Amino acid sequence: MGLLNLANPTRFVWLSDRLLPWLSGAAVLVLGAGLVLAFQAPPDYQQGETVRIMYIHVPFAWLSMFGYSLMAVSSLGILAWRHPLADVAHKALAPIGATFTCLCLITGALWGRPMWGTYWVWDARLTSVLVLFLLYLGVMALRAAIDDPNRAGRAAAVLTLVGFINVPIVKFSVDWWNTLHQPASVFRMGGSTIAPSLLWPLLVCATGFTLLFLALHMLAMRTEILRRRVQALEARAAAQAGL
């Protein structure tokens, strides 16, 4: 419990004030380096220059699942511990995760057209990622539909945990069923199937996008905490004016 007691909103704002500049700076530097490396990487033997879409598509895909997993952990924090910071983290994650998932779908479509010959097919991988995107939107909508913030948070947390079933389906869809999407290249049994000269830029890009994701999340959490304080102050002021 010691760690949880440390994680109160006031301490979080104090910590984020100090961490955010470093986190954002690191994100810009690593992402910049990653994108430069992505353009210096050799073209693929089969896909040619088109393979460069991988350097943004794959990080978006990874982070869409990473974001949802973080949201599921926050849901446990909401439901089991009733921790206020977990609720803030959960609320801040949904729009960021939805954006990354949407970008994953868009970049994937732009990659699919020249390589496969189609923007979209209803295979297991593409469909399950679309479901992931809709789950993010559903979590946001559910939260917005309930007025009482505590009940809204709990309802959204339940939906998040139910939808978490979809994350392993996204990951293993290419192994369980035959799909148009190719199987995993990096996180797979037997090691990566990407040549080192193409893999390194991808890992740098992925690190950069992860830092960006974390920086955005920290900023959004901080904003949410401050918004709640403003609301509390306004409510108090209104109550006093009413007396």
Add this chain to the structure above:
Amino acid sequence: MTRKSRRLVLIGAGLGVLALAAGLILTALNDTIVFFRTPTEVAQQQFAPGSRLRLGGLVEPGSVAKTGTAVRFSVTDGNAQVTVAYTGILPDLFREGQGVVAEGVLQSDGTVKADSVLAKHDERYMPREVADALKKSGHWKEGEEGGPTPPPPPAKAAPPKPAASAPVPGLPPVTPAAAPAVRSSAQ
């Protein structure tokens, strides 16, 4: 047991039941979730002529015959072949030995009249020089060599690292003939 741990156990049990339900549903729907049929499945399952299907496999080398925009080729998974007739623009990746998915109508003579042909690419990415070097040194696995032998050979040496096509333990099995052909040995 504190209230917190009781809640955690409740959540865990709920998720366990949900996961089980999802697993059962997905296993039951296994046949409809697959994106394409392999030539072996088409041969075994006796689809009625006139039925629509997606056929996936490798373009058999030497089988491509073009006349104008009309093209005929065989799709193979190493065991069986199905001839595909298609009129239209083929994707850039279409070539002999390449993984493709053709969607169309099964004709009474056993061929497929496709209205769309999509190219598949595999999970391997490498610069051209590396691919050439691998081919030269004999470490290259051509698509049709690996073959869809169910069960797949234990060590499928796909460059640059061995591609372990063993199923992940605890997961529903893939249709035996379906997977390996286009998975690890398509190129």
